[in-house]
Amino acid sequence: MNVxxxxxxxxxxxxxxxxxxxxMSRRNAVGILMGVELMLNAANINFVAFSRYVQHxxxxxxxxxxxxxxxxxxxxxxxxxxxxxxRNYGSVYADTAQSLKR
Amino acid sequence: MTGDLIxxxxxxxxxxxxxxxxxxxxxxxxxxxxxxxxxxxxGLYAYMGADFIAVAQVMVxxxxxxxxxxxxxxxxxxxxKGRHRYGVDRYVPAAILxxxxxxxxxxxxTSVQWNASATPAQPTxxxxxxxxxxxxxxxxxxxxxxxxxxxxxxxxxxxxHKTVDEDQDEPEVQS
Numbered sequence: 001m002n003v004x005x006x007x008x009x010x011x012x013x014x015x016x017x018x019x020x021x022x023x024m025s026r027r028n029a030v031g032i033l034m035g036v037e038l039m040l041n042a043a044n045i046n047f048v049a050f051s052r053y054v055q056h057x058x059x060x061x062x063x064x065x066x067x068x069x070x071x072x073x074x075x076x077x078x079x080x081x082x083x084x085x086x087r088n089y090g091s092v093y094a095d096t097a098q099s100l101k102r
Numbered sequence: 103m104t105g106d107l108i109x110x111x112x113x114x115x116x117x118x119x120x121x122x123x124x125x126x127x128x129x130x131x132x133x134x135x136x137x138x139x140x141x142x143x144x145g146l147y148a149y150m151g152a153d154f155i156a157v158a159q160v161m162v163x164x165x166x167x168x169x170x171x172x173x174x175x176x177x178x179x180x181x182x183k184g185r186h187r188y189g190v191d192r193y194v195p196a197a198i199l200x201x202x203x204x205x206x207x208x209x210x211x212t213s214v215q216w217n218a219s220a221t222p223a224q225p226t227x228x229x230x231x232x233x234x235x236x237x238x239x240x241x242x243x244x245x246x247x248x249x250x251x252x253x254x255x256x257x258x259x260x261x262x263h264k265t266v267d268e269d270q271d272e273p274e275v276q277s
Binding site: 002003004005006007008010011013014015016017018019020021022023024025026027028030031033034035037038041044045047048049051052053054056057058059061062064065066068069070073074075076077080081083084085086089090091092 | 105106108113116117118120121123124125129132133136139143146147150151152153154155158159163166167171173174175177178180192193195197198199200201203204207208211212216217218219220221227229230232233234238241245248249252253255256257260
């Protein structure tokens, strides 16, 4: 076996499918966020793999760095929303947050 | 060969804990499994010669995002209600869609004739820094603004709403 582009893409596809499963099946809002993080990492692996094996420039790695920064910002805001939701509803389950006001 | 063995180990380190992340009934266990998945992804970046991205992954995800997630998990636990209840109505459509997406992606990956050749690995940090300061200067500054706005927004969202009540409790100064 010679490790090449298709192997990295397969790992990435598996990671994306698992993240999608997590987003769809979790009730816990933090669990949903973990699924989103898995999907973002799958996209990042694809960026770096195409940057190395097809494009032969550094642009894909720069895009991966931007994705990491935006994922950090997204995690901070999402977890703040989860904490505010826990304070207002007393639970972190996504299907209990149904009303717009207390 | 050693390189193939390292790739297989890294791929297993990425995928196997990811299964645990999405299936574990205990959300704390899922958080700790996410640690291994993120470390495996960092190893894959390093395997592809992206040293800066690998280090940034470890510092930002493992050192920052994962600690945030674990703090939130532990601050929002309700005793006795931590169990993640299984429900067929949620698991079956999620499994069908996930398997379909993976099947389509795998079919696409294997059917395309990739014109791929590996770039020789070389240090990337200096080149990334140069690109950030020249070609990507606008996205670089913009993303720093987005990060600042997100931090301020997060701080405002989790703030306790006490100031209004305190102002109302104080007696009004007679004019």
